[in-house]
Amino acid sequence: MRISHLVLVLLIAAALCVIPAAANIGGDTATIYVTSSPSGADVYDSGTYEGTTPCYITVYTTGTPISHDITVSKNGYYDYHQYVGDVTSGEYITVSAYLTPVVQNGYLDISSSPSGANAYVDGNYKGTTPLTVSVDSGSHSVRLEKPGYNTFYGTYSVSNGQTTYVSATLGSAVSYGYINVQSSPSGANIYVDGNYYDTTPAVITVTSGTSHNVKLVLSGYNVYTQTVSVGAGSTAYMNVNMVSSSDAYLRITSTPAGAAVYVDGSYMGNTAYSSGSSVSYLNVGPLSAGTHSIMLKKDGYNTYTSSVTLSPNEVRTLSITLVQSSPTPSGYAALSMDSTPSGAEVYVDNVFRGYTPLYLSDISEGRHTLLLQLSGYNDWTEYVNFAAGQTVTMDVPLTTAVVPTPSQSSFPILAFAGVIGLAAALVLRRTN
The missing domain is CATH 2.60.40 (Immunoglobulin-like)
Known part of the structure; x- marks a missing residue:
């Protein structure tokens, strides 16, 4: 009897365990x-x-x-x-x-012996050593200067989220010599030991007692290189006839000047300062024919990015206006809009906001309609999704509008025929 009760209890317990599972x-x-x-x-x-x-x-x-x-x-x-x-x-x-992209940047930890050297990254002054600088991932040039010491130059690669260490020992100042560089035609960029100095004609100061590699680069001509040795206090002379080439070149200027220029991710130098009557260009090349990416960076301004397709022997001139950056309010996105040609009217959700190039930092999160209008060109429109804290950069090539050829109206002929008919009727009436 006790066994039967025990079996009954076990069956009830098993049933209770099954019920939740069945639910x-x-x-x-x-x-x-x-x-x-x-x-x-x-x-x-x-x-x-x-x-x-x-x-x-x-x-x-x-x-x-x-x-x-x-x-x-x-x-x-x-x-x-x-x-x-x-x-x-x-x-x-x-x-x-x-999804919002993670910012791709890293750091340069720069020190020198002795310390207190002026540090320049991609041509822009960053402070005195020792210091740590936040930069985009990629290749960057570093220059250290201190009175009484030789200038230090170096190129360093920075990975996303990583720190690259630059430790420079500055040598004391030594004796100098000079290289007088001229070219035909003039205006060639002068590089000594891989560093840009000036354009021809120019006299370059170099350390004496060592050999220096001199390179001349001019748009539309082959690159010229020569090894030159200079004694202390003496001058070596170079007079180079540049040879035409089939390579392509870029001539770049920016407003404001002093922007670091990158082509295909490589640092090419900084845009030069121009006066109102004379424009100075940064000459980049030789470049192979084809498509190349262009990027300009300057502290306090939005990064400019674009691409150009060059033909053999082409020399392309780019005049770029940088847009001053402003902080994006919390919960909003930013829009950096440009067009080719510039000066197009910009509408966001059918509200006029200005002319290209234009930077807006008050775009609410979500989907918005962008519209560009420029007389003589087809309207451009696109739906774009914005995320908070995001900066959307767009450079829109506008297409020329096709104006239909008006057909000649028959109205003048019909009107003239009507006038003739009316005159004839009046004549007949008078004769009758």
Whole structure:
């Protein structure tokens, strides 16, 4: 009898264990549809991997309610989170994730012996050593100057999130000599031991007792190189006839001047200062025919980026106006808009905001309609999604509008015929 009671108790306990499990069984479902910009991001539902965007998540709703917390993750972008909570049967929920890129930068830790040297990165003064400078990832030139010591030059590569250390020992000042450089035609850029100095004709001061590599670069001509040795206090002379080439070149000026110029990611020098009557250009080349990326950077101004396609023997002149940067208010995005040609009217959601080139720092988060209008050119419009803290940079090539040729109206002929007919009728009337 006791055994029978024990069996009954065990059966009841087993039944109680089965009931909660059965409560989770059912066929009713809901759907969570997840997209991202850019697509191809990993999707997690409360920590469980569900696939890559665009992604459909099927949720069973018959059982115990479960809260859903969606995370969208992609390398190079900040994670996107959206809490969905409980869902009901048949519900269709859309999660649209606009991913914000992670800023790609690193650091240069610059020191010198002795310390207190003036430090320049890509031609821009940054302070005195020792110091740490935040820079974009990529290649950067470093120059250290201190009175009574030789100038230090170096090029360093910086990786995203990493620190590159620059430790320079400055040698005491030594005896100098001179190199008198002339070219035909003149205006060639002079590089001595890989560092830019001036344009021809010019006299360059160099350390004596060592050999120096002198390079002349002029748009439309082959690069000329020569090794020169100079004695203390003496002058070596170079008079070079430049030879025409099939390479392409760029002539770049900026407003304001002093911007660091990068072509295909490599630092090329800084734009020169121009007067009102004379424009000075930074000559870049030789470059191969084809498409090249252009970037200009200057402290206090938005970074300018564009691309140019060069033909063989082409010398392209670029005059670039930099837009002064301003802090983007919290919760807003920024828009850096330019057009070719410039001077186009800019409308955001059909509201006039100014003329290209234009920088706006008060764009609300979300989707906006951009419109460019310029007389003689076709209107350009596009829908753009903005994320808080993001700066969207656009350089729009406008297309020339085609004006239809008006057809000649028959109205003048018909009107003239009517006048003749009326005159004839009056004559007949008088004769009758």
